[in-house]
Amino acid sequence: MSIKGKVVVITGASSGIGAATAKLLATKGAKVVLGARREERLQALSQVIGDNAVYQVIGDNAVYQVIGDNAVYQVTDVTDRQQVRALIDLAVSKFGRVDVLYNNAGTMPQGNLSDREYDKWQMMLNVNIMGVLNGIGEVLPIMQKQHDGLIIATDSVAGHVVYPASAVYNGTKYAVRAIMEGLRQEEKEHGIRSTIVSPGAVRTELVNTIGNTQIQAGISELMNADDRQGLALNPEDIANAVLFAIDQPKHVAISEVLVRPAQQEV
Numbered sequence: 001m002s003i004k005g006k007v008v009v010i011t012g013a014s015s016g017i018g019a020a021t022a023k024l025l026a027t028k029g030a031k032v033v034l035g036a037r038r039e040e041r042l043q044a045l046s047q048v049i050g051d052n053a054v055y056q057v058i059g060d061n062a063v064y065q066v067i068g069d070n071a072v073y074q075v076t077d078v079t080d081r082q083q084v085r086a087l088i089d090l091a092v093s094k095f096g097r098v099d100v101l102y103n104n105a106g107t108m109p110q111g112n113l114s115d116r117e118y119d120k121w122q123m124m125l126n127v128n129i130m131g132v133l134n135g136i137g138e139v140l141p142i143m144q145k146q147h148d149g150l151i152i153a154t155d156s157v158a159g160h161v162v163y164p165a166s167a168v169y170n171g172t173k174y175a176v177r178a179i180m181e182g183l184r185q186e187e188k189e190h191g192i193r194s195t196i197v198s199p200g201a202v203r204t205e206l207v208n209t210i211g212n213t214q215i216q217a218g219i220s221e222l223m224n225a226d227d228r229q230g231l232a233l234n235p236e237d238i239a240n241a242v243l244f245a246i247d248q249p250k251h252v253a254i255s256e257v258l259v260r261p262a263q264q265e266v
């Protein structure tokens with residue numbers, strides 16, 4: 001199945017896996033709709049993806065970039081359902097449909113439960129779980145009407161394996177697995193498929209959200225390792241997995257993809 005012409009909405013698109021996926025899909029001819037909180041990063045990405053960029057301001061808050069005829073962006077906080085709705089509406093108004101929603105935004109504070117970091121726990125619940133649900137809820141009516149669509153979420157190996165100092169993050173990623181499987185079962189009769197992509201250690205800015213300095217130092221060491229050591233993945237590795245899921249014929253559902261560095265222990 002060709003990627004060319006597919007309309008793909010990507011959250012968390014300003015860096016890391018989201019940005020790498022946007023670049024890859026654009027090279028395959030997809031029409032990409034980019035959402036993230038950092039407008040300056042979205043602007044920079046737009047210059048990489050396409051030419052003939054024209055800056056537009058619509059209304060009081062909706063700011064996005066038009067890149068030729070193949071991409072738009074809008075500043076989007078996935079915890080705000082109205083902003084997620086506006087991103088989906090932008091895709092429909094610009095391109096007429098939504099073929100793929102890639103719920104990619106996430107955060108990863110680490111620490112023991114005894115640290116009682118309630119605010120960080122709540123933030124993870126809001127971003128990692130409600131961010132996914134907001135995307136699902138806003139795009140489902142469109143995909144049901146189309147009788148076609150693919151919803152993808154970035155999960156994690158942490159959604160398959162529990163380890164110390166990560167119980168809440170593990171919990172959010174296990175929740176995403178359950179939600180996406182429920183979505184598959186509920187919406188298959190509407191022609192809607194679901195996929196989770198579960199990366200191991202990846203060189204992204206997600207590491208900067210860890211918070212715990214000791215844990216962050218250990219993970220940063222992995223991020224700095226040479227590819228030949230097989231200790232960390234690059235964002236492009238995950239983008240390839242997303243491309244694989246999208247590039248399947250409609251009768252094929254790729255439910256889960258786990259992608260680990262070759263030498264990752266868990």
